[in-house]
Amino acid sequence: MVEWIMEPLGYSFFLRGLFAGLAVSVACGMLSGFIVWRGMAFLGDALAHAILPGIVVSVMFGFSMFLGAMGAAVVSVVAIGAITGQRGFKDDTAIGVIFTGAFALGIVLMNRVSTFKDLSHILFGSILGVGTGDVTAIAAVALIVVIMVSLFYKELLVTSFDPTHAIAIGLSPTVIQYGLLFLVAATTVISVQTVGVVLVLALLVTPAAAASLLSKNLPVIIVMSIGFAAFSVLAGFYASYYLDLASGAAIVLTLTLVFSAVFAMAKVKAGLLRKQ
Amino acid sequence: MLQKLLKVLAAWKEPFNGCKGLSVKKPRIFCYGASCDHPPVADTPALYLKDVMFRYAGTESMVLNNVSVSIQPGEKVALVGPNGAGKSTLMKLILGLEKLESGTINIYGHNAASCRHRVAMVPQKSSIDWSFPVTVRQVVLMGRYVHLGWFRRPSVADIAAVDRAMEAMEIADLASRQVGALSGGQQQRVMLARTLAHDADLLLLDEPLNHVDIATQELMFHTIESLCKEGKSVLVSTHDLGILTVHFSRALFLDKSIIADGPVKKVLTPENIARAYGFEFHKEGELKPWLNG
Incomplete structure (x- = not known):
């Protein structure tokens, strides 16, 4: 067993990937509770898709993928903000319009770049392919997310629970929302390398969804979310190594299994309580 | 949208400090905290x-x-x-x-x-996301945020004010419950406790x-009465x-x-x-x- 665990750790690519994956799970777990309970799941998915053209453009012109993706994310968030409220549109309409458009643009750009044969690792992630530079960037973003959420925790809490009270005490829920979106965008960008654009939403939503079945207290939910995400990355990683599975899919599938197990457990517990 | 953005930018002129002399016309965000x-x-x-x-x-x-x-x-x-x-x-x-x-x-x-x-308000309950995973204690503590401002954590005095407010509204035993799981009357007591913690005049x-149930109504009017006697x-x-x-x-x-x-x-x-x-x-x-x- 020990050997089974230790063996892949001998490879530097495995270690790098594992470290990157764990950093990503910390960032996602930190934000997951807010995404679930502020009802931002669809927006998170949209962001993940909307960064595709940014990534493709950065590869085309040879600049940092992170900057390209962040640029696309910021443009999308601003565009969604601009459309929301126009003629009474709700934000999900704006999100639907922008995210599909941006994703389609990304696909078209991908087709145009003939040298750019394999972008499947962007769509589905390739955690074993992360370089040393990527790992540094991922760890830096994860650290920023942890610091920002810790520093502005009470502001995030009050703008989520009672925006009116927030305004009354001098806080702008809009500014806090944009700040949170910026963190979600940065986290999405670093998550893309682990699980890919298509599956990144799972890391943003499922950890807190599972944790919320067990606790109704946000700090506990956040800690549990980090735990669930980290466990899934770890388990998915080894599964991917030994069973030769796509790493992103293996991680997300593990996460879904964790959720299902917790869900079943909560159901059984509720059933037992009712019988008593 | 552009106007909104400009407003936000204008507010950054005096971001984290006091708001003394802030006129009505200027944006009213970031006026937050004891300063x-x-x-x-x-x-x-x-x-x-x-x-x-x-x-x-x-x-x-x-x-x-x-x-x-x-x-x-x-x-x-x-x-x-x-x-x-x-x-x-x-x-x-x-x-x-x-x-x-x-x-x-x-x-x-x-x-x-x-x-x-x-000034503090007990709002109509519709403006609040009751399903959000916060406990009674955390919500009452929000009444202290106006005095805390950016980056400051609640002090012993803040925690004591929260405890006093919860005791006054007879919800101390509910402190670690999620607010959405409470009855309408209990939720109203939580909001009043938050207002008490705010210590507004x-x-x-x-x-x-x-x-709201009769017991909560009575407690509410009793609390209002004693606040007025204190000069509020x-x-x-x-x-x-x-x-x-x-x-x-x-x-x-x-x-x-x-x-x-x-x-x-x-x-x-x-x-x-x-x-x-x-x-x-x-x-x-x-x-x-x-x-x-």
Whole structure:
């Protein structure tokens, strides 16, 4: 067993990937509770898709993928903000319009770049392919997310629970929302390398969804979310190594299994309580 | 959108510091924390409204028309009027949630738009996300945020204030429960406890009696009574006219403008009620049970 665990750790690519994956799970777990309970799941998915053209453009012109993706994310968030409220549109309409458009643009750009044969690792992630530079960037973003959420925790809490009270005490829920979106965008960008654009939403939503079945207290939910995400990355990683599975899919599938197990457990517990 | 962005940018001029001298026209965000506190000016009304005019952006009709009111420290005032009279809007204006079209609102001698520490509101419950995973203690602690501001964590004194507020509202045993799991009355106690923790001098309660049990109502009025004895002022909006004669000495009758202001019995005349609720459009027979009762 020990050997089974230790063996892949001998490879530097495995270690790098594992470290990157764990950093990503910390960032996602930190934000997951807010995404679930502020009802931002669809927006998170949209962001993940909307960064595709940014990534493709950065590869085309040879600049940092992170900057390209962040640029696309910021443009999308601003565009969604601009459309929301126009003629009474709700934000999900704006999100639907922008995210599909941006994703389609990304696909078209991908087709145009003939040298750019394999972008499947962007769509589905390739955690074993992360370089040393990527790992540094991922760890830096994860650290920023942890610091920002810790520093502005009470502001995030009050703008989520009672925006009116927030305004009354001098806080702008809009500014806090944009700040949170910026963190979600940065986290999405670093998550893309682990699980890919298509599956990144799972890391943003499922950890807190599972944790919320067990606790109704946000700090506990956040800690549990980090735990669930980290466990899934770890388990998915080894599964991917030994069973030769796509790493992103293996991680997300593990996460879904964790959720299902917790869900079943909560159901059984509720059933037992009712019988008593 | 661009305007919104410019507003935000303009506000960054004085981001994390005090807001002394902040005029009504400047954006009112980031005025947050102890450095923004305005201590009450001696010998000024708790609440002073002069010629307040307001309409919502893009609408023609005035929601509030020439409203002038003065409430002294220690006063307990009921705000009554039909639906759509502007009761909630008036409270939002006092709290600085909406921008005045013209007129003056002062709280203890300070412009209401910048005076956040002296005033607190128990809102109608619809504006709150009750499903959000926060505990009773965390919600009551939100009442202290206005004094904390950016980056500061609650001190021992803040925690003590939260404990006192929860005990006063008899919800100390619910401290670690999620707020959404409570009954309507308990939720209202949590909101009142948050307001107590805020330690404001002027309290606004917007329709606090809706969906609340008798025990909570009694506790609420008892709390209001003792706050007023300490010199704090309370303004309660309600459409429950029956409660007025028991708990209030002064009432304001609002229907876009102040129709009557004074002792409850003088305000609640059949003429005023008829004027505010438009009963004169009905058959005379329909009025009788109301006016006689």
